[in-house]
Amino acid sequence: MLKYIVKRLLWMIPVILGVLCIVFVLSEITPGDPVDTLVGADAPPEVKEAMREKLGLNDPVYVRFANYIVKVVTKADLGNSYTTNQPVAKELMVRFPITLKLTLWSIFVALVISIPLGLISAVKRYSWIDNLSMALALFGVSIPQFWFGLMTMLIFSVKLKWFPASGIDGTAGWVLPVAMIGIGNVGNFARITRSSMLEVIQQDYIRTARAKGQKEWIVIVKHGLRNALIPIVANVGNVLGISLGGAVIAETIFSVNGVGKYMLDAINARNWPSVQGGLVLLAISFSIIMLLVDLLYAAIDPRLKSEFKAKNKIKSRRKAVEA
Amino acid sequence: MSENVLEVKNLIVHYETQDGVAEAVNDVSFSLKAGETMGLVGETGAGKTTVALSIMGLLPKPAGHIIGGEILLDGKNIVETSRNKIKQRRNDRMMRKLRGNDISMIFQDPMSALNPVMPVGEQIAEVIRLHNKISKADAVKRAIEMMELVGISGERYSYYPHEFSGGMKQRIVIAMALACNPRVLIADEPTTALDVTIQAQVLDLMRGLKKKFNTALLMITHDLGVVAEICDKCAVVYAGQIVEYGSIEHIFNNPQHPYTKALFNAVPSLDKDVDRLESISGLMSDPMDLPTHCTFKERCTACCDACGEIDPPLTEIEPGHLVRCYHFMKETDKAAAVAGKGGGVAK
Ligand SMILES: Nc1ncnc2c1ncn2[C@@H]1O[C@H](COP(=O)(O)OP(=O)(O)OP(=O)(O)O)[C@@H](O)[C@H]1O
Numbered sequence A: 001m002l003k004y005i006v007k008r009l010l011w012m013i014p015v016i017l018g019v020l021c022i023v024f025v026l027s028e029i030t031p032g033d034p035v036d037t038l039v040g041a042d043a044p045p046e047v048k049e050a051m052r053e054k055l056g057l058n059d060p061v062y063v064r065f066a067n068y069i070v071k072v073v074t075k076a077d078l079g080n081s082y083t084t085n086q087p088v089a090k091e092l093m094v095r096f097p098i099t100l101k102l103t104l105w106s107i108f109v110a111l112v113i114s115i116p117l118g119l120i121s122a123v124k125r126y127s128w129i130d131n132l133s134m135a136l137a138l139f140g141v142s143i144p145q146f147w148f149g150l151m152t153m154l155i156f157s158v159k160l161k162w163f164p165a166s167g168i169d170g171t172a173g174w175v176l177p178v179a180m181i182g183i184g185n186v187g188n189f190a191r192i193t194r195s196s197m198l199e200v201i202q203q204d205y206i207r208t209a210r211a212k213g214q215k216e217w218i219v220i221v222k223h224g225l226r227n228a229l230i231p232i233v234a235n236v237g238n239v240l241g242i243s244l245g246g247a248v249i250a251e252t253i254f255s256v257n258g259v260g261k262y263m264l265d266a267i268n269a270r271n272w273p274s275v276q277g278g279l280v281l282l283a284i285s286f287s288i289i290m291l292l293v294d295l296l297y298a299a300i301d302p303r304l305k306s307e308f309k310a311k312n313k314i315k316s317r318r319k320a321v322e323a
Numbered sequence B: 001m002s003e004n005v006l007e008v009k010n011l012i013v014h015y016e017t018q019d020g021v022a023e024a025v026n027d028v029s030f031s032l033k034a035g036e037t038m039g040l041v042g043e044t045g046a047g048k049t050t051v052a053l054s055i056m057g058l059l060p061k062p063a064g065h066i067i068g069g070e071i072l073l074d075g076k077n078i079v080e081t082s083r084n085k086i087k088q089r090r091n092d093r094m095m096r097k098l099r100g101n102d103i104s105m106i107f108q109d110p111m112s113a114l115n116p117v118m119p120v121g122e123q124i125a126e127v128i129r130l131h132n133k134i135s136k137a138d139a140v141k142r143a144i145e146m147m148e149l150v151g152i153s154g155e156r157y158s159y160y161p162h163e164f165s166g167g168m169k170q171r172i173v174i175a176m177a178l179a180c181n182p183r184v185l186i187a188d189e190p191t192t193a194l195d196v197t198i199q200a201q202v203l204d205l206m207r208g209l210k211k212k213f214n215t216a217l218l219m220i221t222h223d224l225g226v227v228a229e230i231c232d233k234c235a236v237v238y239a240g241q242i243v244e245y246g247s248i249e250h251i252f253n254n255p256q257h258p259y260t261k262a263l264f265n266a267v268p269s270l271d272k273d274v275d276r277l278e279s280i281s282g283l284m285s286d287p288m289d290l291p292t293h294c295t296f297k298e299r300c301t302a303c304c305d306a307c308g309e310i311d312p313p314l315t316e317i318e319p320g321h322l323v324r325c326y327h328f329m330k331e332t333d334k335a336a337a338v339a340g341k342g343g344g345v346a347k
C-alpha cells in the first residue's frame, strides 16, 4: 500500500512539470507586459529595461523555466509576486485553505443532499417523489453555474439581504458560493445514486438480506447503499477538478479571497510568479485529493484491495525469480 | 404422530405485468413433516421458484401476488391475500420474524447471493443477531461454529465473497440459512451452478445437516438424480400445477403421468441405450395464456380428444400417489367434468 502511495506521489512531478511548461509557453505568447503594471506604462524605457533585467524577463523562456525549477527545487521558493513583492508561497498559503474549504464543503453538502434524494428515488421508483427529485436533479446539472451564482446573489443578497453579496465573513457568507459550486454536483450525484441503487436492489444479495428477516430500510442502507456508493465515489473524484474550477469562478463572483481570485487578478496584471505558484499548488492538491479518493475507493470495495495485493505479490515473486 | 411443519394449500400466484398476467402457480398443494425432504421437480418456468418465494413472503414486488390459498407454518397461516396496505404491512412484520429463523432459503445462484462488500462471517453473524438476543461476540462465535460445520475454516471469517470458490460460497450460504436452526429449509437448485464433484459434496453436507437439525427440506431442482439422492417424496410441477405427487418409490418405480415418464426418458442412465434418449418436444404453455384444458396436452403422446376439453384434477391412484391426467380420472369424475363443460363432447 505504502509503495503505491509513494508511486502516486512521485507521479505528481511530471504532472507539475507539464503544467508549468504550459504556463511558461502561455506567458510567452500572451500580449501585455508585467513591467507596465509594475512601473507604469508611461515610465521611461531605461526604467522599464532595468526592471525587466532585474526580474530576469530578458532571458529566453527556457532559461527562465530552468531557473524557476532550480529555485523551486533547491530553495522551495516560488518567487515573489510582481505586484506586492511578497513571497508567492506566503500569499498562497493564506488563500489556499479558503478555496479548499469552499470546494470540499460544496461537495460534502452536495453529497448530503443528493444521496438520500437518489436513494428515495430508487426505492420509490416512478412515484411523484422520484419524478420531483429527478426533475430537480436535471435542473441542477443543466443550469449554468455562473448564472445561478449571479441570480442567487441578486435574489438572496441584493433583494432579500439574507446573505452578504461579497466576502465570506461569518457563516452566512459561505452559503451562496457553496450553493453555486455544489448545485451541479447535487444533480449529478443524485442521478448516479439513483441509477446505481436501482441496479443494486435487483441483485441477489439484496434478496438474501431480505431472506434473513432484516428490516427493509436496513437492507437498503446496509446492504444496498454501500455497494451503490462505489460509482458515486468514483464520480466524486471526477468532479473534484470541475469543482475546483467552479470555486475559481465563485470566488470571483462573490469576491472571496481564495486562490482562484488571486490567480485571476494575477493573470490580469501579468503577474506570472503568482499564476505559476497558484497552478503548482492546484495541481498538487488535485493530485493528492485524487489519491485520497482512490484509497477510499479501495476501502469501500474489497475486490479492488485484493486485486492490488495480488498485483504486488506477483511483482515481488517475479523479482524473487529474477534474483 | 408427527405434525406437518409446512403445509401449502391450493396456492395460486400471479405476476401482474404490463404485458398481462402470468399465471405462474395454479393450485399447488403439498405438505412437509419435520425432517422430511420433498423434491419439487420441473422444467424451467414451471413455477418452482415462485412457490419458494411465496413461502418466504418474498415475491418480487410489485408484480407478484398470492391470489389464493394458504401456507401453514405449524398450522398457522402466513399468507395475506388481501391487498389492504395495513394488513400487508402487518403480515410483512410477522414474516420478518419468521424469515431466516423458522424458514430459510438457499437461492439459485451462490455466486451472487452474498454481499460482495461484506465479510462472509459478518453476513452469517447478521442473521444470528437478528433472531437471537445475544451479544456481538457470541454471534461471531456462533457464526464461526457454523462455518466450521459446513467445512470452512473459521479463520476465514473476515474474508470477502470474492476470495472463495463457488462451492465454498454455497457452503457459506448454507451456513447462513441454517444458522438459526430453521424448521423449514428451501433449497432452490442449490447445486445447479456447481460442478459435479462439488455437487455431491454439497448434497452430502445438506443431508448431514438436515439430519442433525431435523429440518424439513424443500428441494427444488430439475435434476432427478438429486431427487433420488436426498428426497423422501417428490412433486412434479408443470405449468404451475403439480402433475404427479408421491413418495420417491411411487415416482421412480411407478411413474404414471406422461410428463413424468417423459422426464425419465430424457435422463441418461447406464442401463439405457444412449441414442434412445428422448427429449420432450414442444414448449411449455405460456403462463400468460394458459389453456383451460390439460396444460400438457400439446406435448403429450397419450392424449385423446377429451384431453382438449377437460382440466383434470389430481387423482389418487394408490395411497399417497396422485396424478393429474384424464386417463387416471375416475369414471364418475369424467362424466361430471364433461357435463360441467356444457356437454361439449356429449354429441
Ligand atoms: N418477476 C416476474 N414478473 C413476471 N413474470 C415472472 C416473474 N418471475 C417469474 N415470472 C414467470 O413466472 C413463471 C414461473 O417462474 P419461476 O421463476 O417460478 O420458474 P422456475 O420453475 O423457478 O424456473 P427455473 O427452473 O428456470 O428457475 C415463468 O413463466 C416466469 O416467466
Ligand SMILES: [Mg+2]
Pocket (backbone or CB within 6 Å): B048, B049, B050, B108, B188
Ligand atoms: Mg427458479
